[in-house]
Amino acid sequence: MMHYSCDFCGKDMTPDGSERYVLKMEAFATAPTAELTDDDLETDHVEEMARLLCEMEDADEEPQPVPTCVKKRFDLCCGCFRRFVRDPLGRETAAKFDFSPN
Numbered sequence: 476m477m478h479y480s481c482d483f484c485g486k487d488m489t490p491d492g493s494e495r496y497v498l499k500m501e502a503f504a505t506a507p508t509a510e511l512t513d514d515d516l517e518t519d520h521v522e523e524m525a526r527l528l529c530e531m532e533d534a535d536e537e538p539q540p541v542p543t544c545v546k547k548r549f550d551l552c553c554g555c556f557r558r559f560v561r562d563p564l565g566r567e568t569a570a571k572f573d574f575s576p577n
């Protein structure tokens with residue numbers, strides 16, 4: 476039997492009739508394709524990229540590029556789901572950091 480707990484508050488949501496909500500998030504970078512200038516076109520990007528890739532391979536540490544696309548999935552209890560839809564980015568919570576839910 477699958478056990479679920481709320482990813483926000485940790486409440487146990489093992490199926491017993493209590494409501495469970497799934498939140499899927501997708502964040503991705505947009506490419507500024509229309510912003511190319513003459514300077515961009517004059518630079519040899521292929522050679523530059525090859526040099527960068529070579530440097531990255533030489534490095535001991537694994538490079539940590541900023542991901543261009545991130546997908547997340549969360550399980551939410553009813554209360555956290557309601558809080559999320561009311562304030563998806565947590566701006567209200569951030570503004571009232573001394574607010575106590577109790």
Ligand SMILES: [Zn+2]
Nearest residue numbers: 481484552555
């Ligand atoms: Zn919760």
